[in-house]
Amino acid sequence: MRIEMMQGKSGTEDRVAWSTEPGESPLTLSLSPWEREPLNSSRSAQHRPFSLREKDRMRGCALWPLQLPFALAAAVVLAFTAQPAAAYEAYISNEKGNTVSVIDTDKLEVVKTIPVGQRPRGIAMTKDGKSVIVAAGDSNTIQIIDTKTKEVTGSLPSGIDPELFAFDPAGKLLYVANENDNTVTVIDMETQRQAGSIQVGVEPEGMTVSPDGKTVICTSETSNMAHFIDAKTHEIVSSVLVGARPRFAAFKGDGSELWVSSEVGGTVSVIDPVKHEVKKKITFEVPGLRREAIQPVGLNIAKDGKTVFVSLGPANRVAVVDGQTYEVRKYLLVGQRVWHGAFTPDQKYLLVTNGLSNDVSVIDVAGLKVIKSIQVGREPWGVAIEAQE
């Protein structure tokens, strides 16, 4: 109850005091009193808006002592009512920190920080759960982390500047988008060798594979296309035009729809994968926010396909979209510059990264509430989660 109240309050304030610009330096944040938050337990305290405007800062200061007892109480309530969840580990790539943070999703805290290569972004767990692979773009490699020892044990021949990638359903092939040379590199996970290379549009980024494994999808940011690639022949079967700068693609679990986010266009396209046609373009509107600040990036589709979470970048919100009617049901206030997310395997939580506030927001999937934020490394970007023995 109390948590809910505070969330409401914080949401309202944010609309008034919102001030994050896409180009704003994260350095200005260190001026904020909220940075000195001693208790890493309440989402509302963490995500109070940062503002350069003196008036707003003053107001924030005035509210701060009032909210602390609530935050403490909330933490206590949480601690006692939380169900003992299955122990999962979430791996967060920190783009500027050149590290991967490991979060225990039961305790909801960072348990380990692993140093990796330069500019780690795309991250995923292998099918067997034995490794996590992370694309270190500036090191031109994909590194392999052993999930037992939490150490980098090897690397894959990813091609130049890897950013995002996707496994085939069997987990045997890895498709990597190489932004710098307009190709998709195919890697055989058994031999750890390149098994092919596919020419696509300008600046390939989003990668996914259809649930039946027959179609590989790649979005190219400057061509503004979603390419449908035949997984066997590596031929491009069709290229579908979407909104400007498509960054991420995801299939519904039953393969009936492909969702593609367009960052600059500010839309999400729902594509019929049989007809290769956009059947719905979803737009977003947050009161008090300029359209330009709404930049959809990460997409997380619930297993049943009924709910889709869309990370809106500098809008500092995750939109909750009905997977059937395509209506936006709710906007969840998260941290600054929200990028990508991943569900826990039980679909209880969705963890999303906030690139400018250096934390991860934990969303309660059933309650559609943000319940906590967890400080991680510098500029968190991607998330990978799987069950641990």
Add this chain to the structure above:
Amino acid sequence: MGSLKRSFLEAIAAAAMLLALAADAAAVDTAEIKIGYLRRAEQMPAISLLDVAAPDAGLAGAELAIADNNTTGRFLNQKFSVTDVKLGPGEDPAAAVQRLGGEGISLVVTDLPADALLKAADAGRARGMLFFNAGAADDALRGEDCRAGIVHIAPPRSMLADGLAQYLVWKQWLKWVLVSGSHPEDKLFAAALKRAATRFGAKIVEEKEFEDKGGARQTDSGLAEVQRQIPLFTQGLPDYDVLLAADENAVFAAYLPYRTKAARPVAGSAGLSPASWDPSMEQWGATQLQNRFVKQFSRRMRPLDMQAWTAVRMIGEAVTRTKSAEARQVRDYILGASFELAAFKGRALTVRSWDLQLRQPILLSDGKNVVSISPQQGFLHPVSELDTLGYDKPETKCVLK
């Protein structure tokens, strides 16, 4: 009656099939989209060796965008190419435009001074040609001299001045000394800076002119000369926060930083300078564009390159979406509600309907890094914050014809 109806339906079905076949055949044929690039031959002067323009300045940006358009066009059977035309001193732009038109080119990117651009556009009007101004910053081209056949990609002086002014006001550097050169363009930039001061609440505490008397730039003895000359020129000024230079012909501005009498920063044509692009720009995925550019041309991407890239990408976007390379349809599309260009500026770029100027953020660079990007926080606008830069709709003098 029934059989007649049936045969009629069959005839319609057959006709529809033929039409579908014809459409298929057309789709398989590769569409050729030829774009003209019309530019001045003379080099712009520079004080620093680092600022000397490359022989392919601007054109390189157009060529990179052609490559980008073709990577996309491959999937749509569209092939783009660029025809480079250099105008020598005294050469008639109208004749060059007629030649391009004769080759079936109706989309032309230009890097021309204002008068030559107007001659070119007027010569192409009868053929319905569409021009993309990548090189001229004159506000008059977007104002009293505007044309329905010219889309402006280059930011005008007012937009550059406003972008710089917003930052200086945000810094609370409100007292400006304005030094302008003696060339007409310098006076235009100075006027834009004065307008910006009025708009955003800064004060010009003194104005000076630096007369172009010709003479050596940085030569052996010149350096020592400059070190003495600039403090002399800047002494006796009232108390000020920043010295603004309006010097478009590279006569003096680059000599000002670190040499002024008072220890104050320089901005405008030197020091902190506003532009559409910077070779060091890395935000919003710009790294990929920069990498592609360096790989292809073995040099860094400059503002003129970016302006030409943007122009050709706008054409590419319009042709890709409308499946037409006709100038009229390209114009309709880029002025339409569905046009949005991703150009590594963190937001979609669109075109102002009242003067055909591209809305764009303005980068402020110290010559090494991007210091800030305008519009600055707090400068609000009911439609688009990008419209706080340059001439807004109620202020425009443009009547499109």
